[in-house]
Amino acid sequence: MNIKAVIAANRFGLGARTGELDVVDHDPQRWLLDQLQGPSRLSADLRRLPDTASVLVEVGELRRERRDQRQSSDDEPAPDIVKKYGRTVREHYIEQTQARYRNAASTDFPFHERLVHFWANHFAISADKQPIPAIAGLFENEAIRPNITGRFADLLIAVEQHPAMIVYLDNQRSIGPGSTLGRRANRRRDRNVGLNENLAREILELHTLGVAGGYTQEDVTTFAKVITGWSIGGANDNGRFADGEPGEFEFREIIHEPGTHEVVGRRYSQAGVKQGEAVLHDLATHPSTARFIAAKLARHFVADDPPARLVDELAGTFLETGGDLGAVYAALVTADEPWVNTYAKYKTPHDLVISTFRAFDHVPDDRRFVVGALDLMGQTPYRPGSPEGWPDTAEQWGGADALYKRVEWCNTVARVVGSRANPVELGAAVLGPALQSSTRKAVSRAESTVQGMTLLLASPDFQRR
Amino acid sequence: MVTRRDILRTAGAGALVSALPGVAFARANTDARLVLVVLRGAADGLAVAAPYGDGNYRRVRGELALPSPGQEDGVLKLDGMFGLHPSLAAVYDEYQNDRALIVHAIASPYRDRSHFDGQDVLENGAAAVGLLRDGWLNRALAPLGGALGNEAAIAMAQNTPLVLRGDNSVTSWAPSQLPDADDSTIQRLQDLYADDEFFATRLAQALKSQEIAADQGGMDRMRNRGNDAEQARTMMQATARFLTADDGPRIAVVEAGGWDTHANQGGAAGALANRLAGLDGGLAALRDGLGPAWSSTVVVVVTEFGRTVHVNGTRGTDHGTATAAILLGGAVNGGRVVADWPGLGKADLYAGRDLMPTTDTRSLFKSVLAEHLDIPDSFIDSTVFPDSAAARPIRDLIRI
Numbered sequence: 001m002n003i004k005a006v007i008a009a010n011r012f013g014l015g016a017r018t019g020e021l022d023v024v025d026h027d028p029q030r031w032l033l034d035q036l037q038g039p040s041r042l043s044a045d046l047r048r049l050p051d052t053a054s055v056l057v058e059v060g061e062l063r064r065e066r067r068d069q070r071q072s073s074d075d076e077p078a079p080d081i082v083k084k085y086g087r088t089v090r091e092h093y094i095e096q097t098q099a100r101y102r103n104a105a106s107t108d109f110p111f112h113e114r115l116v117h118f119w120a121n122h123f124a125i126s127a128d129k130q131p132i133p134a135i136a137g138l139f140e141n142e143a144i145r146p147n148i149t150g151r152f153a154d155l156l157i158a159v160e161q162h163p164a165m166i167v168y169l170d171n172q173r174s175i176g177p178g179s180t181l182g183r184r185a186n187r188r189r190d191r192n193v194g195l196n197e198n199l200a201r202e203i204l205e206l207h208t209l210g211v212a213g214g215y216t217q218e219d220v221t222t223f224a225k226v227i228t229g230w231s232i233g234g235a236n237d238n239g240r241f242a243d244g245e246p247g248e249f250e251f252r253e254i255i256h257e258p259g260t261h262e263v264v265g266r267r268y269s270q271a272g273v274k275q276g277e278a279v280l281h282d283l284a285t286h287p288s289t290a291r292f293i294a295a296k297l298a299r300h301f302v303a304d305d306p307p308a309r310l311v312d313e314l315a316g317t318f319l320e321t322g323g324d325l326g327a328v329y330a331a332l333v334t335a336d337e338p339w340v341n342t343y344a345k346y347k348t349p350h351d352l353v354i355s356t357f358r359a360f361d362h363v364p365d366d367r368r369f370v371v372g373a374l375d376l377m378g379q380t381p382y383r384p385g386s387p388e389g390w391p392d393t394a395e396q397w398g399g400a401d402a403l404y405k406r407v408e409w410c411n412t413v414a415r416v417v418g419s420r421a422n423p424v425e426l427g428a429a430v431l432g433p434a435l436q437s438s439t440r441k442a443v444s445r446a447e448s449t450v451q452g453m454t455l456l457l458a459s460p461d462f463q464r465r
Numbered sequence: 466m467v468t469r470r471d472i473l474r475t476a477g478a479g480a481l482v483s484a485l486p487g488v489a490f491a492r493a494n495t496d497a498r499l500v501l502v503v504l505r506g507a508a509d510g511l512a513v514a515a516p517y518g519d520g521n522y523r524r525v526r527g528e529l530a531l532p533s534p535g536q537e538d539g540v541l542k543l544d545g546m547f548g549l550h551p552s553l554a555a556v557y558d559e560y561q562n563d564r565a566l567i568v569h570a571i572a573s574p575y576r577d578r579s580h581f582d583g584q585d586v587l588e589n590g591a592a593a594v595g596l597l598r599d600g601w602l603n604r605a606l607a608p609l610g611g612a613l614g615n616e617a618a619i620a621m622a623q624n625t626p627l628v629l630r631g632d633n634s635v636t637s638w639a640p641s642q643l644p645d646a647d648d649s650t651i652q653r654l655q656d657l658y659a660d661d662e663f664f665a666t667r668l669a670q671a672l673k674s675q676e677i678a679a680d681q682g683g684m685d686r687m688r689n690r691g692n693d694a695e696q697a698r699t700m701m702q703a704t705a706r707f708l709t710a711d712d713g714p715r716i717a718v719v720e721a722g723g724w725d726t727h728a729n730q731g732g733a734a735g736a737l738a739n740r741l742a743g744l745d746g747g748l749a750a751l752r753d754g755l756g757p758a759w760s761s762t763v764v765v766v767v768t769e770f771g772r773t774v775h776v777n778g779t780r781g782t783d784h785g786t787a788t789a790a791i792l793l794g795g796a797v798n799g800g801r802v803v804a805d806w807p808g809l810g811k812a813d814l815y816a817g818r819d820l821m822p823t824t825d826t827r828s829l830f831k832s833v834l835a836e837h838l839d840i841p842d843s844f845i846d847s848t849v850f851p852d853s854a855a856a857r858p859i860r861d862l863i864r865i
């Protein structure tokens with residue numbers, strides 16, 4: 001078997017399932033690129049999920065109910081409504097998380113799925129802010145999943161106009177000082193009205209140009225003005241608005257800053273929502289964006305310190321094709337660099353959990369198992385803690401205690417599901433020719449199946465990809 | 466029966482004996498404890514220590530302005546100019562005992578407004594982003610002589626933050642909810658890892674931390690549960706146990722998030738007040754846990770940058786520049802505010818919007834390293850904070 005099959009299945013994919021290496025071995029690069037063809041596929045688990053608008057409406061009603069009770073009694077809110085809110089949000093979160101990891105554990109398109117996770121992390125929202133836990137998985141399926149093989153501009157606009165991103169980075173609260181509502185409020189000297197730069201800053205810093213990509217504080221402020229009015233339909237928390245389709249993206253002219261604006265060296269005279277979209281189109285094909293995305297992809301798929309030649313090539317492809325992501329992936333897969341080292345990356349806990357479940361072809365029924373495991377290992381699903389997303393290097397995941405937690409978890413998994421397979425056979429099935437003789441020896445000499453399985457899962461071979 | 470400790474001795478034998486540069490080991494103050502608390506998300510220095518005596522304070526802070534000392538929910542009086550946020554009661558106790566001080570209008574050399582780059586500069590100790598790939602506190606460890614299995618410093622987190630990453634061996638620890646793997650499995654894993662330095666080193670460090678945690682009685686079963694304030698207290702109690710263990714580390718780094726108050730920041734009560742109360746409870750737990758060792762302890766509380774002087778459109782504050790740092794502990798020469806106060810008038814602000822920085826964060830760090838840990842100035846200037854001549858140590862921050 002060609003070692004390329006192992007790299008394709010374990011580094012580009014999500015970890016081999018039993019029998020997968022034989023399929024991949026026919027033509028590893030073809031196997032990867034074929035996954036990007038055809039219509040977007042949704043597993044039954046994902047198809048069953050509700051849409052963001054309906055969840056936002058449901059959760060919004062509970063929030064208002066909670067607030068109304070608080071105001072009427074001028075007291076602590078009634079505990080049952082607080083509990084109901086928490087339970088509702090948690091139910092959605094667990095359901096979406098479970099669907100995500102079940103799908104990842106069973107998909108026949110693991111490279112496509114890894115790219116979905118990659119982009120969801122690039123455009124990270126974090127469940128430590130309400131009501132993100134109730135919609136984070138939906139954001140991934142609605143804004144990211146359908147758009148990862150087309151043009152980066154389309155992905156970018158879908159993301160920035162998704163209600164989850166708008167609410168996560170406060171844009172529905174940002175009010176243009178020269179807008180109809182802003183001017184009215186300023187006359188009343190209402191201090192609670194003005195710009196919020198959060199979304200504009202993160203688009204420039206984290207989603208497109210990168211922090212050194214050549215923009216200024218002035219650009220951030222102006223861009224924030226350009227996207228004032230990018231909001232969510234229906235009543236907001238303080239009941240200020242009511243128009244628009246509840247829970248859907250809504251452009252609100254009344255808070256939009258009018259006029260021509262200059263952002264990153266270009267003037268934009270469009271009216272309304274078109275102005276922000278025009279800025280996003282230009283940012284999406286900016287050379288700094290090309291480099292930023294190229295380096296991130298190369299870091300994820302090739303090495304923590306990605307080879308400069310490859311980054312140049314990917315950035316070049318990105319620019320020449322106007323940000324055609326399919327062309328960039330093709331350049332990545334057909335380059336030489338990804339195929340040199342078998343174990344180029346230290347798995348994140350997310351990678352480790354998915355590849356373990358794929359190896360066993362089994363996700364435990366306990367709905368909290370996945371969240372519990374990832375929480376313990378420091379990568380709580382959809383909760384990176386900041387819009388920067390999770391880090392992607394061994395240096396940042398390689399804490400001593402973090403390794404110990406992995407060992408504890410591998411041991412726990414081995415106890416729970418380890419008896420489903422023979423560890424020596426499983427090692428050969430998922431690592432193929434990459435299984436080192438020292439690992440094979442240690443696993444085969446183990447005093448029990450559970451111990452053998454623990455050693456296999458905790459081995460450097462399985463902890464890397 | 467083979468115990469963890471035996472395994473550790475075997476693994477540690479001959480490893481990393483000492484390949485450190487010729488630095489004066491003997492000078493290092495081995496009793497001294499240092500805890501660095503990194504507040505991630507840019508904590509608002511004007512709320513931590515409010516300049517209630519500045520004539521512009523109430524105007525610029527509007528609805529976020531805190532009441533003056535003596536008023537209801539008023540700030541805790543530090544001097545005629547500054548008052549501590551009312552949530553910081555334990556810090557104030559220490560202040561009144563001259564064991565805490567505030568350094569105000571302080572900032573790292575970073576002048577843009579990205580959290581991630583700001584934290585990078587705060588932690589790498591360089592003049593700019595990415596100039597150094599390791600952390601200043603890791604570089605400072607060389608004269609302290611820690612080695613594998615006997616690390617001088619611990620990160621109270623699963624993964625080591627940048628400030629502690631680098632060539633010198635450090636360890637890390639965080640609470641767990643899973644059962645331990647049995648000793649036989651661990652021993653076999655050590656054998657399996659022997660040829661892979663990345664894994665071998667980390668497992669050895671983790672086992673050492675597990676050993677201290679177990680020696681201290683059941684801490685390895687500590688639950689990572691409860692609300693943020695409870696977790697902060699729990700983490701600080703654990704930190705105290707590591708720092709008081711006989712062969713434990715003497716330096717710890719603790720992180721706390723949730724300071725990015727863009728909306729509904731609140732004043733004497735509210736979101737930021739709750740965060741500060743959690744921090745204060747954690748610091749009190751650390752002090753109580755350290756017991757007699759508190760007298761030789763310095764805690765440094767810093768954040769990557771401050772927040773805008775003016776309130777934004779959503780009752781919060783946006784990313785700014787200078788902020789406040791807290792120094793407390795029995796070894797601190799406290800009871801005062803150290804500040805070259807820039808003022809809050811329109812012309813006084815940095816870029817027309819932020820508190821102007823007048824003290825470099827590195828000046829604070831340098832003083833603590835030199836005066837508290839007895840690390841030689843020459844080593845600090847050449848290795849810990851290269852190219853930092855302009856950031857002169859503050860001096861006299863520590864009781865001699």
